[in-house]
Amino acid sequence: MIYKVLLVEDNENLGYMLKEYLAMKNFHIDWVTSGSSAKIFLKSNKPNLIILDVGLPDIDGFQLAQWIKTECPSVPFLFLTARVLKIDVLKGFNLGAEDYIKKPIDEEELVMRMMAILNRTSKEPVIPTSNLNIGLYHFNKNTRVLSSPNAERRLTAMESKLLVMLSQKLNQVVERSLLLNEIWGNDDYFSRKSMDVFISRLRKYLAEDQNIKLLNIHNTGFILNVETGTV
Structure with a gap:
């Protein structure tokens, strides 16, 4: 499969180098140099992954990420940036980034990180039935739509996997390390912060639904506790 990737990078030397290298690795790369160009592209195209720089000439990558989460909620994105302060890293994950990669980066490592994201976001959970009932909520695992009597929301692929894994052990502890390794592919600091988000x-x-509690068991994992309803 050839994955479609949108690269948002204003540095022409780096952008050209990444586009050529990733194309050699069988990615289809669309490269834009500003946030406004990215918005125009995304209004009529849906890539499999977006690579975002933070220091763009018009709007910064954090603002663009907020727009992406609203307008393209199912498209995963990562940051590739020279902004290395912890506050920036945490901000990136809080905005929903799948990864936060600091420049300069080895190109082979970038490809490995991209593939890890694509592998975990492009596959649906392997589960025997297509629907879950969780208290007042109904979740369709095929469409990833979570609905209640008053609203409905389409979850991202990773949100879907997390909800399904927690639901499979309803009212039981699901170990943090299991969730991290199954969904994020590793148990490092940034993956843990991403999972918390x-x-x-x-x-x-x-x-x-006041009868549903998603509990954090310190240093152990999480419990999706439902007092009424079935899964």
Whole structure:
């Protein structure tokens, strides 16, 4: 499979080098040099992955990421940037980034990180039935739509996998390390921070039903506790 990747990078030397290298690795690369150009592209195209620089000439990559989460919620993105402060890294993950890669980077490592994201976001969970009932909520695993009596929301691939894994062990502890290795592919610091963001999102999505609690068991894992309803 040839994956389509949107590269948003204003440095022409780096952008050209990455486009040529990734093309040799059988990616289809569309390269733009500004946030406004990225928005125009994304209004009529849906890549498999977006690589974002932060220091863009018009709007910064963080602002663009917020727009992507609203307008293209199913498209994963990563940051590739020279912004290395911890506050920037955490901001990137809080915005929903799948990875935060600091420049300069080895091109082979970039490809490995890209493939890790694509492997975990392009595959649906392998589960025997297509629907879950969680308290007041109904979740269709084929469409990834989570619905309640008052609203519905389409989850991202990773949100879907996380919800399904927690639901498969309803009212039981699911180990943090298991979730990290199965969904994120590793158990490093940045993956743990990313997972915490996704857990917070699921809590918000499930907040309408007061009988549902997504509990953090310190240093162990999480419990999706449902007092009523079945999965």
